[in-house]
Amino acid sequence: MEAIDLLGSYPLAYLSGALILGLLVGSFLNVVVHRLPLMLEREWIAQSREMLGLPAEASGAPYTLSRPGSHCPHCNHKIRPWENIPLLSYLLLRGRCSHCKTTISLRYPLVELTCGLLSFVVVWHFGFTWQAGSALLLTWSLLAMSLIDADHQLLPDILVLPMLWLGLIANQFELFTNLPDAVWGAAAGYLSLWSVYQVFRLVTGKEGMGFGDFKLLAMLGAWGGWQILPLTILLSSLVGAVLGIILLKRRNAESGTPIPFGPYLAIAGWIALLWGDQITGMYLQFAGF
Numbered sequence: 001m002e003a004i005d006l007l008g009s010y011p012l013a014y015l016s017g018a019l020i021l022g023l024l025v026g027s028f029l030n031v032v033v034h035r036l037p038l039m040l041e042r043e044w045i046a047q048s049r050e051m052l053g054l055p056a057e058a059s060g061a062p063y064t065l066s067r068p069g070s071h072c073p074h075c076n077h078k079i080r081p082w083e084n085i086p087l088l089s090y091l092l093l094r095g096r097c098s099h100c101k102t103t104i105s106l107r108y109p110l111v112e113l114t115c116g117l118l119s120f121v122v123v124w125h126f127g128f129t130w131q132a133g134s135a136l137l138l139t140w141s142l143l144a145m146s147l148i149d150a151d152h153q154l155l156p157d158i159l160v161l162p163m164l165w166l167g168l169i170a171n172q173f174e175l176f177t178n179l180p181d182a183v184w185g186a187a188a189g190y191l192s193l194w195s196v197y198q199v200f201r202l203v204t205g206k207e208g209m210g211f212g213d214f215k216l217l218a219m220l221g222a223w224g225g226w227q228i229l230p231l232t233i234l235l236s237s238l239v240g241a242v243l244g245i246i247l248l249k250r251r252n253a254e255s256g257t258p259i260p261f262g263p264y265l266a267i268a269g270w271i272a273l274l275w276g277d278q279i280t281g282m283y284l285q286f287a288g289f
Helices: 002-008 011-051 088-092 107-126 130-152 157-172 179-204 211-224 226-251 262-287
Strands: none
Touching: 011 107, 011 130, 011 157, 088 107, 107 130, 107 262, 130 157, 130 211, 130 262, 157 179, 157 211, 179 211, 179 226, 211 226, 211 262, 226 262
């Protein structure tokens, strides 16, 4: 406890620690974002074959978050520990595989850097507290969910639902709000988007969003309470509209092209959890209330 209290009295130390920890977690999130959808797809195929009474496919090499080890997708060169240091290895290798010299995607160091900076901001905002520790878990999860949804239009229950329960448990101790507000936040978050989905389907005959979005907003409500939901929905709609138009124009896509809504909800919910009171207060002051 003395070591923890000592670390808490030196902001530069724990802020630097948060940045480094975020970089390391960002490296792991790159693995999660790439492998988890493939793992789920294999599981769904196996379940479907079992339901249809088809013989199981021959099991190949294990495929998990830890196996096989990290390797170059082009030459299968095994990534050695010193080639997997967040940011630093990418810079030293000049963005290329050390064996075949194939270009490494810039996305990997960007995810690491983003995770590191977001972790720094969380700890800077909350200080060396239990709030910061739990908010870090939420931040890392939201980043992983956003990237998976952007890639596959999928918000995995295996990530969303445990974080929903964790938000309720955290607010049992009133880390961000009280437990009744958290429970109502989870319920209202799910039902609000579910209602919009049902009305949109009745009017247009189309599905406007996926059930994962309902669960994600429920999860955000479980963390921040029902009070953050209006701002979260407003911000996500604004960000989604602006970025959606930009993406459609860049891709020369039609208006009917599906665009994942999860990343916008995640961004808006994260902002609302950290600065919701200040943003609402500024708006009320601007409006003259």
